[in-house]
Amino acid sequence: DIQMTQSPSSLSASVGDRVTITCRASQSISTYLNWYQQKPGKAPKLLIFAASSLQSGVPSRFSGSGSGTEFTLTISSLQPEDFATYYCQQSYNTPFTFGPGTKVDIK
């Protein structure tokens, strides 16, 4: 199975901050990488697919980049509604696997 790691595991930030989360794959996955946002008690929501494509309806302050084994999710200016846990997921090989998550909370 392809192992996914994320860093940091958690971070504290203020509204307006630029936030970057890194996801690494144990082998090359090209750009078969998705990012999801999950708020407490809610289902995950797709933010970014294919490493850098913004899902319809997702604010443009979210962006994704990377290929191969290293990827980043960037929130250009953190908003109050962005405090959540973010997961990366590889869809290159089955079984599709998720990263352990990065919790973003209020500083």
Place this chain on the structure above:
Amino acid sequence: QVQLQESGPGLVKPSQTLSLTCTVSGDSISSADYFWSWIRQHPGKGLEWIGYIYYTGSTYYSPSLKSRLTISIDTSENQFSLRVSSVTAADTAVYYCARYSSSSGGNWLDPWGQGTLVTVSS
């Protein structure tokens, strides 16, 4: 707008079979464009992809669960289902269903159902 809704018992006894159904609205489950997936999340933990089914009945199961897993589809009811046999406390989780899109550029899960908590306990 496509929506997915999980349903089924919230409590299952150890060694019994967990059964859940996902009802899809706003889209045909017979669409050739999508696969239909199950994912679970243990309490306070990360996400685990369980498997998926295509409208033809073709399935893929996670190797870690394959021996206990059945995913089926009912195109007449626009539903797909999950069965996990011989459950233990380790199967206690929130179970989500989701639509899985596949293209030459990637594959992704969207949208997701709201999730349903299944507790395995006597």
